[in-house]
Amino acid sequence: MTYRPALHALLDWIRPYADAVILDAQIGPFWTAVLSRRCGLASTPHLSHADALLHPPSLRREELIGRPVWEVAQWVLGDEPVRAGAGLAAINSVIEPDLSHCRQMNAKDLLIQRAPGHRVAIVGHFPFTDEVRAAAGELWVLELNPRPGDLPAHMAPQVIPQADVVAITGVTLINHTFDDLVRLCRPDAYVIVLGGSTPLCPALFDYGVDVLGGTVVDDPELVLKDIAGGATFRELRGKRPVLMFQEPPD
Incomplete structure (x- = not known):
């Protein structure tokens, strides 16, 4: 393997x-x-x-x-x-995030804070792409199944090394592209892994990641029920966004 x-x-x-x-x-x-x-x-x-x-x-x-x-x-x-x-x-399901290193905040808001005057690359198409585009100096969106305005994922080697801020979907851990993508990031780039799939695990900080933007489930019964009913992420109840930092946030 x-x-x-x-x-x-x-x-x-x-x-x-x-x-x-x-x-x-x-x-x-x-x-x-x-x-x-x-x-x-x-x-x-x-x-x-x-x-x-x-x-x-x-x-x-x-x-x-x-x-x-x-x-x-x-x-x-x-x-x-x-x-x-x-x-x-x-x-x-077995990772217990260290809440002293966390802040209840959406990764979208952090991206918008970081975007002004910077070149931003987002791997994965998120609903907030247009909001980040409005704030960023320049934005590229890389996607395996590109929508209008997106770039195909195979252009990552040309795009990511140019970016000051890189946001990578946690789904890249599922499709096994994560390791290649983080290797493309410049050492001085600000790297965020985001989305509901993202493990809130400090082990990922060893791969050049600065922030993990994941999800904490407060009501498992409600989340399980909604998933069984075909809910999208926005429709899921009983969960909240969390950012995990390498050091405890101020």
Whole structure:
């Protein structure tokens, strides 16, 4: 199996919780949730919004419930996207974020704060792209499935080294592009990993990341119910955005 540095670092981090068992799970068209020590989220991979609705995920929740977290977490290394997403959700379900290093704040707001006068690259198309574009000196959006105004993901080697601020979707951990992308960032670039899939784990700071913009689930029952009903991330209730910094924020 291919060695994937960041994913193997995450697996090493959760090794002390290898005996944790998955108590509940949901695999919806857009999001996957795994409940063990806490509720972990990850995107359910799909080609497009329409594809997610037309083709239900190939994985059933019954295949997760009762399994050791450690076993399912290994799936993140594999090439089957839906299982890799479930593996990342399992990892997130046992990571307890150090709240002394966190601030309740949306990664979008941090990006907009950092954008003025800077060149910004965003990997992954987010709903707030236009707001960042209005604030940034220059903005590039790299996307595997480009929309109008986006650049194709294969242009990352030409774009990312130019950027002062780089925002990378946590989904890159699922599709195994994360390691290559962070290697393209300049040493002086400000790097944010963001989105509901993002592990709030200090291990990722060893890869040139400055801030982790993830999600804390406060009401697992509500989140599981919404995911089962096909909710998108914006529609999910019972969760809140959190930024994790290397040092405790002021």
